[in-house]
Amino acid sequence: MKKEYIIYKLADKMKHSIHFDADLFSKYDVKRGLRNEDGTGVLVGLTNIGDVNGYERASDGKIIPIEGRLFYRGYNVADLVHNAQKEDRFAFEEVAALLLSGNLPDAEELKVFTDLIHDNMPLDHRTMLHIIELEGNDVMNILARSVLELYTFDENPDDTSRDNLMRQSIELVSKFPTIIAYAYNMMRHHKRNKSLSIRHPQPRLSIAENFLYMLKGKKFTRLDAKMLDLLLIVQAEHGGGNNSTFTVRVTSSAGTDTYSSIAAGIGSLKGPLHGGANLKVNKMIHYLKDEIKDWENEDEIRAMLMKVLQKKAFDKSGLIYGIGHAVYTKSDPRAELLKELAGDLAKEKGRLKEYEFMLRLERLSKECIYEVKGTNKTICANVDFYSGFIYELLAIPAEIFTPIFAMARIVGWCAHRNEELCFLGKRIIRPAYRFVDEYQEYIPICERDN
Structure with a gap:
């Protein structure tokens, strides 16, 4: 049996051995991705180092969107x-x-x-x-x-x-x-x-x-x-x-x-x-720059963004990369801080039209997402939306x-x-996983079926 074939066979068996019913996550109250049902993170620890504020929670448990704030050791990063x-x-x-x-x-x-x-x-x-x-x-x-x-x-x-x-x-x-x-x-x-x-x-x-x-x-x-x-x-x-x-x-x-x-x-x-998301955003921005002929025409920009959301353009995922965040709602303070200085840098580099195009993309992307998916979740541009563009202004290679x-x-x-x-003491972090497959009787090798 060739090595390539046995790799294929093992991978194929692995594929057929994985069969999770999505309802099992609810049945056993498993926080998939360590996320609660409303998308917020499961509280697993305490820290004095950083704090990420993107929403407030009302007395009834409802999430209230707020302008994003990021704190380092209690100090607002913006300050x-x-x-x-x-x-x-x-x-x-x-x-x-x-x-x-x-x-x-x-x-x-x-x-x-x-x-x-x-x-x-x-x-x-x-x-x-x-x-x-x-x-x-x-x-x-x-x-x-x-x-x-x-x-x-x-x-x-x-x-x-x-x-x-x-x-x-x-x-x-x-x-x-x-x-x-x-x-x-x-x-x-x-x-x-x-x-x-x-x-x-x-x-x-x-x-x-x-x-x-x-x-x-x-x-x-x-x-x-x-x-x-x-x-x-x-x-x-x-x-x-x-x-x-x-x-x-x-x-x-x-x-x-x-x-x-x-x-x-x-x-x-x-x-x-995670950190590699900025590369995906950068590829998308380049695609939009090439496909949209008039960067000032909001109707043309909106039409292309709708195609992206309808899985008809770019990578057919239906996602506008760089828009939305797990914690931030109304704004990502990191993106806001980058935007403040990026305009000056774009002007210095003679690329102000691209910067203005990015601002339009951000605004129109949010509008298009709300139109397609509804307004039940407040979204904003995240730090990755602008970081790739800024790296290019700095002539820093994508690698x-x-x-x-x-x-x-x-x-x-x-x-x-x-x-x-x-x-925090010498205690290893050890969450639990529930086994949901069937228990098996051992079969001698001479009796196994391929």
Whole structure:
């Protein structure tokens, strides 16, 4: 029997062995996807790190839509962003210090923390050689393998004491930008025969500036770096319930090492239903730009969006990607913050018409969805709707859209891992699954039927 055939046979048997009746979820009160029947998340833990507000619940249990708010350690992210913009400074480092420690740093603490970040950004020759030797077309996979490799260079990789966890957290936050920039440049060199440039991080630059420098040299403006800094801030944390952070908390509760836990989080974020969603949105936007001849004609835009919803256009899924969120209702504060600065960036790049087209798409998409599916659920554009367009304004290749998300979210992952291990006790997270198949009698191999 050929190997290919046995793989087919095993896969076919697997297909026929999976037969769930949808009614079983209701019968056994199983929260599918850890979601309640109204779509809200099942409460599974407590945290002091992040809070995501998208609705309020009335006394009768009914959900009341509100403007979205995102809090880091109790501080409204909009306030953190607007104050940094008012002072014309980069703020991702400040946000990282806040999320990891629980407190806003004073000027001296921030300087020391930033210096520590800069000191840890360079990769030693062993890690650099490892990245150079890695083959592959996916930077997320290279990032995950590189993180696992860091375990071998850590003198205390399995130490889960408070101080060691903080050291590992700071080192990972520092090294992610360097690993991602080098991994992309190596992939570009291996797969596209482009020149290889390895640029060392510069001590006087912010994380956002250093990443752009390591990625493409001095070919970026201050506004480019400020936009990337904002992207990193709004994607740094999103509560303990998002899939990748929950993955980090689950693996951390088992007592595994930091590098294994973070690699698991990377694997989760890579998924097209999570961090990889921005790629799907970007493909859809490009499709709409090509199909819609007049970007100012709202009737033409609306007609195309209706075709998408009716499964007659794009990928025939009936979905407008980037519209709707599991928690946010009236607005996603991350998308709103990105829109504020994206207009200035689009103007600088001479792409204001595309930005205005995006605004029309957002507004008309919501109107079309309400027309087709009703108004029983309030929807908004989520962060992915604008992030891909902004990455393109920054001349950042699509291969590192999701890795940049990881570059931001490593802060939240480490904060949640540290909270899980240091403050919530040594109890493994172990939900239950109910077995719903039939019990079988063992059949000797000589009596089995194919």
